[in-house]
Amino acid sequence: MIVVEGLWKSYGDRSVLERLNLTIREGEFVTLVGASGCGKTTFLRILLGDERPTKGRLTLDGRPLRPEPGPDRGVVFQRYSVFPHLTVLQNAMLGLEFQSGGPLGRLRGRAWQEARARASALLAEVGLAHVADAWPSALSGGMQQRLALAQALVLEPRLLLLDEPFGALDPGIRIDMHQLISKLWHATGMTVVMVTHDLGEAFKLGTRVLTFDKVRHDRQAPERYGATITYDLRGRARPLLPA
Amino acid sequence: MRLLNRRPGQQFSLILAVLPFLLVGLVYLQASNARLEVNPNDKLLPSPSQMAEAMHRMAFEEDRRTGQYLLWADTAASLQRLAMGVGVAALIGLGVGITIGLVPIASATLGPFVAVVSMVPPLAVLPILFIAFGLGELAKVVLIALGITPFLIRDIAFRVGELPRELLVKAQTLGASTLQIALRVVLPQMLPRLLSGLRLALGPAWLFLIAAEAIASTEGLGYRIFLVRRFLAMDVILPYVAWITLLAFLMDTALAALSRRLYPWAYVR
Numbered sequence: 131m132i133v134v135e136g137l138w139k140s141y142g143d144r145s146v147l148e149r150l151n152l153t154i155r156e157g158e159f160v161t162l163v164g165a166s167g168c169g170k171t172t173f174l175r176i177l178l179g180d181e182r183p184t185k186g187r188l189t190l191d192g193r194p195l196r197p198e199p200g201p202d203r204g205v206v207f208q209r210y211s212v213f214p215h216l217t218v219l220q221n222a223m224l225g226l227e228f229q230s231g232g233p234l235g236r237l238r239g240r241a242w243q244e245a246r247a248r249a250s251a252l253l254a255e256v257g258l259a260h261v262a263d264a265w266p267s268a269l270s271g272g273m274q275q276r277l278a279l280a281q282a283l284v285l286e287p288r289l290l291l292l293d294e295p296f297g298a299l300d301p302g303i304r305i306d307m308h309q310l311i312s313k314l315w316h317a318t319g320m321t322v323v324m325v326t327h328d329l330g331e332a333f334k335l336g337t338r339v340l341t342f343d344k345v346r347h348d349r350q351a352p353e354r355y356g357a358t359i360t361y362d363l364r365g366r367a368r369p370l371l372p373a
Numbered sequence: 374m375r376l377l378n379r380r381p382g383q384q385f386s387l388i389l390a391v392l393p394f395l396l397v398g399l400v401y402l403q404a405s406n407a408r409l410e411v412n413p414n415d416k417l418l419p420s421p422s423q424m425a426e427a428m429h430r431m432a433f434e435e436d437r438r439t440g441q442y443l444l445w446a447d448t449a450a451s452l453q454r455l456a457m458g459v460g461v462a463a464l465i466g467l468g469v470g471i472t473i474g475l476v477p478i479a480s481a482t483l484g485p486f487v488a489v490v491s492m493v494p495p496l497a498v499l500p501i502l503f504i505a506f507g508l509g510e511l512a513k514v515v516l517i518a519l520g521i522t523p524f525l526i527r528d529i530a531f532r533v534g535e536l537p538r539e540l541l542v543k544a545q546t547l548g549a550s551t552l553q554i555a556l557r558v559v560l561p562q563m564l565p566r567l568l569s570g571l572r573l574a575l576g577p578a579w580l581f582l583i584a585a586e587a588i589a590s591t592e593g594l595g596y597r598i599f600l601v602r603r604f605l606a607m608d609v610i611l612p613y614v615a616w617i618t619l620l621a622f623l624m625d626t627a628l629a630a631l632s633r634r635l636y637p638w639a640y641v642r
């Protein structure tokens with residue numbers, strides 16, 4: 131369970147987020163929508179530990195969130211989510227190699243084979259088994275995002291953060307990706323927080339849709355006040371656990 | 374059609390590429406002929422046959438004093454110095470560059486220092502090197518290394534800084550430590566960058582090599598050129614310059630080919 135209490139974030143004089151209160155239960159699929167530049171990415175980066183709140187408390191299962199990214203929180207960005215110098219399979223294995231490959235982050239022998247088997251299974255699940263030895267740059271945008279998902283899921287994070295993961299994809303491919311992410315969410319039972327610009331996508335995938343907007347305005351200084359959660363709506367996705 | 378939209382075909386490109394070389398060659402031949410006609414003993418612009426003769430002497434006849442084939446001995450000596458200097462610079466450049474680029478504390482400590490050191494003109498410290506390391510090989514290797522290391526460090530550090538932040542965050546969400554990120558995410562992506570940095574650094578590296586050889590040496594391509602200058606032996610100097618140019622060009626081409634071969638992922642698309 132993630133609890134956000136009285137969170138503010140500002141960069142210098144510019145307020146981005148203010149008075150944010152939120153509780154996210156285990157296994158929820160939360161989608162965030164809002165105007166461009168209203169602070170959705172900033173909020174996601176705070177959840178990720180890549181950015182710190184100016185004020186307020188953030189706890190994961192009652193404990194303060196670690197102030198740097200770690201393996202308990204997976205992430206997929208809109209771009210640059212996979213490593214260009216590793217093949218598809220190597221990308222999918224990387225988390226396992228970091229986890230148990232010692233200071234150099236390399237597995238050998240049996241351990242390597244086991245990791246490869248796990249990564250291969252995951253690649254099959256996201257439909258990339260046939261391109262396991264390709265370089266990511268040779269893949270289409272949709273395939274790269276599938277790889278990014280597989281890579282993020284190999285360590286079985288309890289929280290998956292997605293920042294407009296399908297924003298750059300064609301509509302047809304997007305629908306395939308919706309099926310994939312729903313399937314993975316059901317299979318793992320993880321909590322998902324996803325930023326999107328597509329309202330339809332937000333209601334279709336989310337159990338809960340949060341809208342970010344400013345409630346206070348200053349005509350003279352539009353940057354004075356930040357955004358907060360204005361609506362907390364039910365999405366169309368069926369919750370994993372009966373509430 | 375606009376000039377900027379006109380593209381030469383493959384054959385035409387080749388002809389265009391050869392043209393400037395041909396032109397320079399012809400101008401030289403003209404000038405050389407003219408001077409030799411007036412004075413057959415003129416040394417300033419030797420004819421091709423004179424140069425060929427001189428090079429034959431340098432390459433295929435034992436030197437009476439040392440018993441060596443001078444061209445090859447010079448080439449071996451120079452290439453060895455160059456390889457050692459460039460090799461050391463590459464290792465330091467990669468290690469320090471990645472550290473500065475990746476670790477903010479290291480960059481705060483070393484960044485300004487490297488920025489200042491890179492402004493020291495290497496040739497100005499050459500006398501210090503000779504005093505500190507003697508007139509032997511070490512001083513020359515150190516000069517080359519000193520001359521190009523700051524550039525390589527700054528180039529690599531800058532490239533590391535250019536890596537999308539998303540990649541470093543992603544690696545952290547996969548549980549990677551700083552060392553693991555340096556070794557498995559940053560280092561491999563910097564290797565092709567290092568090779569292209571080395572291609573740019575080769576020019577200065579040759580400059581420092583020849584400068585050091587000119588001042589204190591007993592063999593080497595630069596040494597030879599400056600030695601025979603005393604006798605105005607243009608028939609040796611000109612082919613030596615051409616030979617050095619060829620070597621440098623081949624190294625550049627080899628580095629480019631090596632990079633494509635070793636790091637195909639950097640060239641997809």
Ligand SMILES: Nc1ncnc2c1ncn2[C@@H]1O[C@H](COP(=O)(O)OP(=O)(O)OP(=O)(O)O)[C@@H](O)[C@H]1O
Pocket residue numbers: 141146164165166167168169170171172173
């Ligand atoms: N590191 C930073 N320093 C200063 N300002 C920042 C920084 N990061 C974000 N901002 C500002 O914070 C505001 C919110 O940015 P953010 O990226 O969170 O918006 P967003 O809702 O994700 O927008 P989009 O929908 O376009 O992705 C923007 O005005 C941005 O300029």
Ligand SMILES: [Mg+2]
Pocket residue numbers: 170171172293
């Ligand atoms: Mg954003």
